[in-house]
Amino acid sequence: MKNILASIVVTIITLSIVIDNAQGKRVLQSFEAFEYTAITCRSHSASITEFGGVGDGKTLNTKAFQSAVDHLSQYASDGGAQLFVPAGKWLTGSFNLTSHFTLFLHKDAILLAAQDINEYPILKALPSYGRGRDAAGGRFASLLFGTNLSDVVITGNNGTIDGQGSFWWQKFHGGKLKYTRPYLIELMFSDTIQISNLTLLDSPSWNIHPVYSSNIIVKGVTIIAPVKSPNTDGINPDSCTNTRIEDCYIISGDDCIAVKSGWDEYGIAFGMPTKHLLIRRLTCISPYSAAIALGSEMSGGIEDVRAEEITAYQTESGVRIKTAVGRGAFVKNIYVRGMSLHTMKWVFWMTGNYKAHADSHYDPHALPEITGINYRDIVAENVSMAGRLEGISGDPFTGICISNATISMAAKHKKAIWMCSDVEGVTSGVDPKPCDLLDGQQSEKKKKTDGGCDFPTDVLDIDNVELKSCSYQMN
Numbered sequence: 001m002k003n004i005l006a007s008i009v010v011t012i013i014t015l016s017i018v019i020d021n022a023q024g025k026r027v028l029q030s031f032e033a034f035e036y037t038a039i040t041c042r043s044h045s046a047s048i049t050e051f052g053g054v055g056d057g058k059t060l061n062t063k064a065f066q067s068a069v070d071h072l073s074q075y076a077s078d079g080g081a082q083l084f085v086p087a088g089k090w091l092t093g094s095f096n097l098t099s100h101f102t103l104f105l106h107k108d109a110i111l112l113a114a115q116d117i118n119e120y121p122i123l124k125a126l127p128s129y130g131r132g133r134d135a136a137g138g139r140f141a142s143l144l145f146g147t148n149l150s151d152v153v154i155t156g157n158n159g160t161i162d163g164q165g166s167f168w169w170q171k172f173h174g175g176k177l178k179y180t181r182p183y184l185i186e187l188m189f190s191d192t193i194q195i196s197n198l199t200l201l202d203s204p205s206w207n208i209h210p211v212y213s214s215n216i217i218v219k220g221v222t223i224i225a226p227v228k229s230p231n232t233d234g235i236n237p238d239s240c241t242n243t244r245i246e247d248c249y250i251i252s253g254d255d256c257i258a259v260k261s262g263w264d265e266y267g268i269a270f271g272m273p274t275k276h277l278l279i280r281r282l283t284c285i286s287p288y289s290a291a292i293a294l295g296s297e298m299s300g301g302i303e304d305v306r307a308e309e310i311t312a313y314q315t316e317s318g319v320r321i322k323t324a325v326g327r328g329a330f331v332k333n334i335y336v337r338g339m340s341l342h343t344m345k346w347v348f349w350m351t352g353n354y355k356a357h358a359d360s361h362y363d364p365h366a367l368p369e370i371t372g373i374n375y376r377d378i379v380a381e382n383v384s385m386a387g388r389l390e391g392i393s394g395d396p397f398t399g400i401c402i403s404n405a406t407i408s409m410a411a412k413h414k415k416a417i418w419m420c421s422d423v424e425g426v427t428s429g430v431d432p433k434p435c436d437l438l439d440g441q442q443s444e445k446k447k448k449t450d451g452g453c454d455f456p457t458d459v460l461d462i463d464n465v466e467l468k469s470c471s472y473q474m475n
């Protein structure tokens with residue numbers, strides 16, 4: 001099954017066919033034939049050019065995209081529809097997607113995000129956050145937005161979505177934003193989503209944000225943003241169930257993957273965890289952030305995350321857990337195996353003192369429960385500090401397990417190789433020797449680390465989803 005999943009193969013062949021037209025004159029017509037793999041294939045297909053789209057990089061296509069989607073939405077209950085975006089530069093503002101719908105980008109298609117705040121409608125703050133992250137008010141709709149949808153595919157033959165983010169980064173740094181910056185792709189309250197085989201460049205802020213959604217596959221996506229660009233997180237599953245992220249390559253100015261579930265009292269009240277998340281074959285470069293972060297907004301809880309085959313270069317930390325007093329909820333049953341890390345500040349990082357709060361009304365008694373955190377089979381080199389593990393006083397992080405980890409320190413490493421406080425756990429086969437707080441009880445140690453730290457053997461539902469091969473011919 002792995003083989004089937006690994007083989008999203010897209011081919012584009014341009015055929016030139018000589019046909020007789022109605023007048024009996026011979027004309028040369030060009031067809032584009034292409035195939036890709038998707039959760040569902042569509043019965044209807046149209047090109048953005050049929051809706052007045054112009055791919056010259058100058059004409060604004062927001063209305064063309066929106067009318068294409070609105071028109072194609074009529075096929076939702078008749079096999080669904082696909083919108084084809086040919087080679088070209090398609091300048092557009094935010095538009096909304098629909099259900100049973102595929103957006104397909106040709107390999108030389110570039111969606112260029114308009115650098116005009118009026119092209120992004122204002123949406124209310126997310127209920128689990130209570131406010132925007134850049135500003136207290138609402139937020140600009142993402143470039144591709146959808147809410148309450150089902151069965152949505154955004155894919156291509158490695159076509160590009162260019163957020164042209166410098167415009168937004170300047171406004172952010174200048175403190176000139178009344179609303180939170182747009183993301184490139186956001187789907188809210190949606191089910192059955194595929195985002196694959198695309199390149200995302202220079203997002204204004206986060207790149208891919210599925211929120212309050214389920215059954216999500218993100219595969220074969222390349223995300224690139226300057227390593228100093230503000231908050232350009234790669235993929236942020238937020239209060240989502242059953243998500244599979246695989247074969248992604250991310251260079252960004254913030255966490256490559258940030259797993260979230262709402263902020264302080266708003267997230268606690270909303271109460272929607274992120275759970276059953278698979279992350280595989282991730283390559284990450286992020287000098288100021290983590291390959292995978294859990295939090296800091298985790299107030300709906302984070303549970304059952306399984307990450308494997310993670311490669312990072314020049315990344316601040318491998319897996320980072322960030323939380324604070326006031327967050328409440330939990331981060332539990334986290335499993336990581338197989339990390340290859342090169343040039344890191346901290347291989348393992350946990351902090352219970354991540355201060356950012358939505359507002360001053362957070363509950364100081366809402367303590368997060370961090371437990372059951374498992375790391376195994378790790379090789380790291382050129383590391384400044386092996387681990388910095390700081391729980392919360394009176395609320396220790398427990399059940400930490402690290403096994404089979406070989407960490408080569410940098411020539412100029414920190415004097416303290418491990419720094420641990422308010423944490424409890426067990427280790428085996430960890431070099432250099434971990435801090436005493438991870439020494440565990442002898443019996444517990446024996447039980448827990450025989451054969452290494454846990455990694456579940458059951459299969460998650462999202463791993464059973466197979467992609468079908470779809471083929472089309474466009475005029």
Ligand SMILES: *[C@@H]1O[C@H](CO)[C@@H](O)[C@H](O)[C@H]1NC(C)=O
Pocket residue numbers: 066094095096121122123141145147
């Ligand atoms: C997209 O949907 C949102 C929420 O329903 C709405 O506020 C927004 O105006 C829509 N955008 C466009 C371009 O119609």
Ligand SMILES: *[C@@H]1O[C@H](CO)[C@@H](O)[C@H](O)[C@H]1NC(C)=O
Pocket residue numbers: 147148189
């Ligand atoms: C979308 O779904 C949510 C959760 O079920 C619901 O509260 C909201 O009213 C729905 N919004 C729309 C526009 O249907």
Ligand SMILES: *[C@@H]1O[C@H](CO)[C@@H](O)[C@H](O)[C@H]1NC(C)=O
Pocket residue numbers: 158198199222
């Ligand atoms: C997709 O395009 C990006 C940017 O040009 C490139 O780095 C990446 O290797 C390409 N991926 C594939 C699978 O072709």
Ligand SMILES: *[C@@H]1O[C@H](CO)[C@@H](O)[C@H](O)[C@H]1NC(C)=O
Pocket residue numbers: 007008009010011156157158197219220221247
């Ligand atoms: C994406 O498309 C390229 C170009 O056809 C193909 O080589 C590659 O295998 C695809 N990648 C994924 C992850 O599907």
Ligand SMILES: *[C@@H]1O[C@H](CO)[C@@H](O)[C@H](O)[C@H]1NC(C)=O
Pocket residue numbers: 338339376377378379404452
């Ligand atoms: C230890 O980890 C390395 C690197 O991931 C792996 O190759 C090796 O098989 C692991 N050893 C055991 C005993 O699991």
Ligand SMILES: *[C@@H]1O[C@H](CO)[C@@H](O)[C@H](O)[C@H]1NC(C)=O
Pocket residue numbers: 343382384410
């Ligand atoms: C090791 O890390 C330092 C930064 O801590 C970096 O300057 C240096 O180039 C790295 N060396 C190698 C061999 O990657």
